[in-house]
Amino acid sequence: MPGKFIRVKCKCKNEQVIFEKATTTVRCLVCQEPLVKVTGGKADILVAVAGTAK
Template identity: 65%
Template sequence: MISAKGPTSAFIKVACEKCKNEQIIFDKASTKVKCLVCGEILAVPTGGKAKIQGKVIQTLN
């Protein structure tokens, strides 16, 4: 569910496409976020919203 409350940052739950580990990450991550289990890149910084590489399961606000 995506909140329309404004340009607030959010946390999102993503699943690693490699090992299926589910992890909560910051959606404006300023550094690469890696899977804690296998090291696969889950998100890469773009200057704004991070580009999510894994599968987004849920947005948490």
């Protein structure tokens, strides 16, 4: 099943669209805070999910 893109909100209030099943750590473009961390091949979303992206 393919992953989808989701919208997350960083602590710095930046909203960013990321791939739900990221394979590498994704950082906030504004503050460099990690938004998704990959653990054991699974993406852990570390911040609030604001919704799905179209």
